[in-house]
Amino acid sequence: MWQTCARQLARTPALKLGARPRALPLVLRRIPLGDLLLGSGSPRRCLASYARARSQHIQVLSHFTAQGSPPLSESQRQTIYALSTPFGKGGVAVIRVSGPDALKVRGAICRPVKKAKGAEPPRPWVMERCQIVHPVDGRVLDDGLAVYFKGPKSFTTEDVLELHLHSGRAIISGVLNALSALPCCRPAEAGEFTRRAFEGGRLDLTQVEGLKDLINAETEAQRRMALEAAGGVARSQFESLRTKIIKCQVFVEGFIDFGEDVDELGQEHMLSEAKKRAQDICHEIQNHLNDNRRGEILRSGIRLAIFGPPNAGKSSLLNFLAQREAAIVTPIPGTTRDVLELTLDLGGLPVIVADTAGIRKTSDLVESVGIERAQNFVKGSDVSICLLSLEDLLVRQGGKLELKIPPNIQQLVTPTTFFLLNKSDLIGPLDQNQVKEALTSSGFQDRAWTCSLMTNTGTKAFLDGLTRSLHNVYVGQDEITSSAPLITHARHRHHLEKAVEHLQDFLRYPIEQIDIAAEELRYAAAAIGKVSGLIDVEDMLDVLFRDFCIGK
Ligand SMILES: Nc1nc2c(ncn2[C@@H]2O[C@H](COP(=O)(O)OP(=O)(O)OP(=O)(O)O)[C@@H](O)[C@H]2O)c(=O)[nH]1
Numbered sequence: 090m091w092q093t094c095a096r097q098l099a100r101t102p103a104l105k106l107g108a109r110p111r112a113l114p115l116v117l118r119r120i121p122l123g124d125l126l127l128g129s130g131s132p133r134r135c136l137a138s139y140a141r142a143r144s145q146h147i148q149v150l151s152h153f154t155a156q157g158s159p160p161l162s163e164s165q166r167q168t169i170y171a172l173s174t175p176f177g178k179g180g181v182a183v184i185r186v187s188g189p190d191a192l193k194v195r196g197a198i199c200r201p202v203k204k205a206k207g208a209e210p211p212r213p214w215v216m217e218r219c220q221i222v223h224p225v226d227g228r229v230l231d232d233g234l235a236v237y238f239k240g241p242k243s244f245t246t247e248d249v250l251e252l253h254l255h256s257g258r259a260i261i262s263g264v265l266n267a268l269s270a271l272p273c274c275r276p277a278e279a280g281e282f283t284r285r286a287f288e289g290g291r292l293d294l295t296q297v298e299g300l301k302d303l304i305n306a307e308t309e310a311q312r313r314m315a316l317e318a319a320g321g322v323a324r325s326q327f328e329s330l331r332t333k334i335i336k337c338q339v340f341v342e343g344f345i346d347f348g349e350d351v352d353e354l355g356q357e358h359m360l361s362e363a364k365k366r367a368q369d370i371c372h373e374i375q376n377h378l379n380d381n382r383r384g385e386i387l388r389s390g391i392r393l394a395i396f397g398p399p400n401a402g403k404s405s406l407l408n409f410l411a412q413r414e415a416a417i418v419t420p421i422p423g424t425t426r427d428v429l430e431l432t433l434d435l436g437g438l439p440v441i442v443a444d445t446a447g448i449r450k451t452s453d454l455v456e457s458v459g460i461e462r463a464q465n466f467v468k469g470s471d472v473s474i475c476l477l478s479l480e481d482l483l484v485r486q487g488g489k490l491e492l493k494i495p496p497n498i499q500q501l502v503t504p505t506t507f508f509l510l511n512k513s514d515l516i517g518p519l520d521q522n523q524v525k526e527a528l529t530s531s532g533f534q535d536r537a538w539t540c541s542l543m544t545n546t547g548t549k550a551f552l553d554g555l556t557r558s559l560h561n562v563y564v565g566q567d568e569i570t571s572s573a574p575l576i577t578h579a580r581h582r583h584h585l586e587k588a589v590e591h592l593q594d595f596l597r598y599p600i601e602q603i604d605i606a607a608e609e610l611r612y613a614a615a616a617i618g619k620v621s622g623l624i625d626v627e628d629m630l631d632v633l634f635r636d637f638c639i640g641k
């Protein structure tokens with residue numbers, strides 16, 4: 090019997106993760122798991138076969154329950170429309186219509202330019218030239234192109250109609266008005282097309298998030314990362330983790346259901362295999378979590394704080410990076426009082442640079458508040474640049490030159506602090522050579538540069554070096570081929586941490602409590618399922634889709 094089941098299970102496309110539940114043959118859901126063991130042969134072979142069949146069965150069932158088709162809600166049943174491009178003058182405007190009546194909408198507002206040979210249905214996925222007309226009085230609104238995507242082979246998995254028009258305010262308003270005259274459709278809400286794509290199984294949550302990040306990407310690194318997520322890289326990585334936990338579950342469930350029927354050796358094998366697998370998965374997830382939050386930081390922008398003593402040139406550096414007079418620069422120490430933040434693109438990386446008040450002892454109340462803010466800001470930043478004036482820094486000790494960093498600045502230095510020694514124009518060439526030597530002996534040479542922001546000497550080398558260092562930390566050498574799921578949202582981190590907790594709990598339970606231990610494995614699989622949205626995420630969907638634009 091189990092061979093038949095296994096064969097049937099292997100044949101059905103529903104076995105592939107992400108398969109549509111409609112493809113699941115009903116007969117498979119009626120097979121009692123116990124029947125899977127009725128095959129002949131040694132208990133060991135039986136168990137192995139059982140494990141295989143059970144693994145497939147669990148995957149099928151979990152997918153069925155996770156993606157089972159719920160009855161369509163009122164809003165799902167309705168056809169929606171929206172402008173998918175910016176409103177205004179431009180080359181092309183695209184209006185999207187999605188839902189069961191998309192074809193009806195096409196019939197009502199598209200008039201083929203070529204003489205139709207009888208009542209030919211539109212050819213799906215083919216652009217056809219047509220006149221867009223008002224459905225009530227037949228007025229021609231524009232001469233454009235229409236393409237009909239037959240569901241489920243469309244973005245939303247429903248029937249979709251795309252109208253490509255000349256982009257102009259009057260044309261767009263006219264066509265949107267024409268659509269509003271049709272009782273079978275209504276305007277779409279923000280993110281509703283993407284939500285339908287998610288509900289139709291076209292995208293999982295990591296892809297939806299990736300799509301949103303892609304639209305919002307402002308730098309090359311953000312675009313690349315978001316494109317990977319939208320393309321399903323994260324989806325398959327998280328799914329592979331979940332599958333591993335489910336496979337581990339098979340051994341535990343097998344032990345619970347049939348442990349008494351096998352010899353001690355068989356029992357031991359099942360349990361030790363389950364524990365070994367759980368341990369491996371736990372380590373794997375912990376490695377992913379141990380990524381210094383680089384995915385999240387890259388997505389939201391690297392927070393870089395410039396700090397140092399007053400008058401060193403911190404605001405001059407901010408202006409140099411921004412290539413404009415963003416901050417006030419004067420020769421008076423204590424000019425900058427508050428934190429000034431700017432978002433910049435540094436070599437394709439999103440960086441939020443903050444200029445801060447110079448740190449020194451002061452009795453001025455306003456300045457001391459500014460200094461406290463500066464200190465907190467530096468402590469909360471991802472990386473920092475300690476900016477020092479070479480003129481003030483050089484201390485001669487017995488004829489030898491030393492770099493002396495003031496103690497109140499030194500205490501803010503961390504392993505992610507870079508040093509920029511400014512005002513090199515104010516020291517002689519001899520001293521400059523000695524500074525280089527001093528830097529080399531301090532061990533800081535890889536993260537310290539000398540320059541003059543006044544004369545622009547050394548600024549290019551500093552910028553290249555800083556960008557290269559940030560790339561090494563946040564992008565890595567080989568991010569495209571890396572198999573680690575790049576955790577780009579705090580939500581992913583939270584669910585992965587939960588999965589680790591459940592796996593650790595599973596490993597802690599003694600054999601007598603194997604039933605409870607098995608439950609922990611189920612929780613761990615569910616926690617990973619929540620990342621991709623396979624399980625129980627209804628509460629966060631509204632929040633996620635609300636941030637999309639209308640028409641996406
Ligand atoms: N000679 C010389 N002067 C510089 C250089 N960089 C900046 N300065 C001058 O140093 C003075 C202070 O520069 P700021 O950029 O305001 O210094 P700051 O660190 O922001 O100072 P506070 O806001 O007071 O903490 C200004 O007069 C600048 O023109 C440089 O490389 N060489």
Ligand SMILES: [Mg+2]
Nearest residue numbers: 403404424425
């Ligand atoms: Mg300043």
